[in-house]
Amino acid sequence: MSNILEISNLRKVYKEFTLKDISLNLPRGYIMGLIGPNGAGKSTTIKAIMNLINYDRGKIKLFGLDYESSEEEIKNKIGYVGEEQFFYEDMTVNWMEKFISQHYKQWNREKFNSLIKRFNVSSTKKIQELSKGMRVKLSLALALAHNPELLILDEPTSGLDPVVRSEILKILLEVIQDENKSVLFSTHITEDVEKIADYVTYLIDGRIVLSAPKDELLEKWKTIHIKNGYEIIEVRSKLVGVEKNFFGISGLTDRFEEMRSILNPYIEKDIVRVENTSIDQILISLVKGAK
Numbered sequence: 001m002s003n004i005l006e007i008s009n010l011r012k013v014y015k016e017f018t019l020k021d022i023s024l025n026l027p028r029g030y031i032m033g034l035i036g037p038n039g040a041g042k043s044t045t046i047k048a049i050m051n052l053i054n055y056d057r058g059k060i061k062l063f064g065l066d067y068e069s070s071e072e073e074i075k076n077k078i079g080y081v082g083e084e085q086f087f088y089e090d091m092t093v094n095w096m097e098k099f100i101s102q103h104y105k106q107w108n109r110e111k112f113n114s115l116i117k118r119f120n121v122s123s124t125k126k127i128q129e130l131s132k133g134m135r136v137k138l139s140l141a142l143a144l145a146h147n148p149e150l151l152i153l154d155e156p157t158s159g160l161d162p163v164v165r166s167e168i169l170k171i172l173l174e175v176i177q178d179e180n181k182s183v184l185f186s187t188h189i190t191e192d193v194e195k196i197a198d199y200v201t202y203l204i205d206g207r208i209v210l211s212a213p214k215d216e217l218l219e220k221w222k223t224i225h226i227k228n229g230y231e232i233i234e235v236r237s238k239l240v241g242v243e244k245n246f247f248g249i250s251g252l253t254d255r256f257e258e259m260r261s262i263l264n265p266y267i268e269k270d271i272v273r274v275e276n277t278s279i280d281q282i283l284i285s286l287v288k289g290a291k
Contacts, residue, residue, distance in 0.1 A: 003061075004028045004150050004182045005049065010058035012044055019044050020207045021058070026199065028149075029179035031172060033193030033214075034186040035279075036203035037287055042186035043083055045203070046154045049184075050080055062150065076105055079143030083154040085135040087127040093138060094123040097145070104146040112145035119167075133164040140171060151175055153185040157192055165189075169196050190280040200279060202286060209286050214279070221282050222256040224263075225249070225273040232272070234262055241285025252277055252285040 005026040012019040019041045026032045034042050047053045049060055051067045051074075060066065062074050087096055093116065101107040116123060119137035121130070130138065136156060143151060151172070157165040172183050173196055187193060193200055194214070201211040210217070224239060226232055228248040236242070238259060239251025253259070256274065266272035 002028055004063060005184065006059075006061040007045075007049070008059045010045070010048060010055055010060065012048060012053065012055040014044075017041070017044075018206050019048075019055070020205075022203070022206075022208045024201055024208065024211050026150075026182050026184055028182055029176055030198040031176055031183040031185070031196055032199040032201060033197035034184060034201050034203065035188060035190060035193055035283060038188060039205075040203040041206040042203055043154055044206075046152060046184070046186055049152060050078070076146065077149045079146070079148035079151040081136070081139045081143050081151075081153040081156050083158070085139050087135070087138075089128040090126060092124055092126055093121060093130075096127065096138070097123070097142065100142050101145070107146050109145070111147070112141055115141035115144060133160050136160065136164070136168065140168065144171075144175070149181050151181070151183045151185075153183070155186055155188070157187060157189055165192065172196055190278070190283055194279045202283060204287060210282075217254075217279070217282065218276065220254045220256070221252055221277050223250060223252055223275045223277045223281065224256070225275070226266075227271045230266070230271050232262075232266065235259060235272070241281075241287075247273070252282060 003025045007022060007024050009021045009023055010019060011021050017039070022045065034045065036042055044053070048055045051071065063077055065074055067074060097109070097112055101109065113123070116138065119141060121134050121138050121141070140156070157168055169192055172185065175181050175183055197214050199212070200214045200217055202209050224235065226235065226248050230248065238253050238255050240253070242249055242251035263272055263274065267274065
């Protein structure tokens with residue numbers, strides 16, 4: 001399985017924030033959700049991948065290439081939708097398409113027109129007349145019109161209504177039907193990640209605390225409930241995000257299998273309950289654990 005994106009020990013130091021030597025790989029044909037709380041470093045990571053900022057050390061390779069020798073080739077293979085959509089407000093959608101198309105070697109005007117028709121974005125409307133959702137759809141159409149191998153999106157569904165969000169997620173799934181293409185998208189909406197991502201990478205305070213296939217995470221992580229009045233130290237010490245509730249205490253663990261023999265007698269006596277968990281619950285517990 002070849003990687004479309006490889007990041008090794010990426011570090012970026014700001015006055016009040018540091019991206020701490022992160023490493024990750026995204027294989028071809030898959031979707032990775034880059035998630036974490038606001039200020040975790042998601043946008044900094046994406047800006048570094050797009051070569052929009054200088055970084056202090058580390059290596060980034062896209063399609064086996066680096067920016068030092070192959071920036072134009074790399075940029076022609078990437079479709080990018082930033083956190084904010086910056087357009088010439090007084091210009092029309094049609095004008096924007098003509099302007100952007102000059103920068104790509106394999107621009108497909110028919111594909112662009114097909115996408116905005118599908119998105120119900122009028123080519124004759126001025127940018128200032130478009131809603132937030134329509135602007136995101138226009139950005140996505142512009143990002144896809146040159147048939148990129150890697151689509152990178154920074155918080156693409158933030159602030160959008162559920163119908164528009166669902167439509168955009170559907171498009172992302174369609175992109176990877178071509179197994180040569182991949183998608184990397186950052187978000188704090190874990191529901192979107194759970195719906196479409198193949199890989200999940202958690203960033204907290206500039207550090208990757210978890211990066212793995214989504215199905216593997218959901219299989220490995222469990223919620224453990226321990227009944228009031230029982231202190232099972234060998235279990236409690238392996239839980240993160242522990243909190244009290246009506247049952248007793250609850251916490252998450254990725255070490256359930258190694259604790260199974262300890263837990264079984266307590267499970268049989270209904271002292272301990274074990275449940276599957278969600279991406280959202282894992283994230284919340286890891287954030288609590290980091291604090």
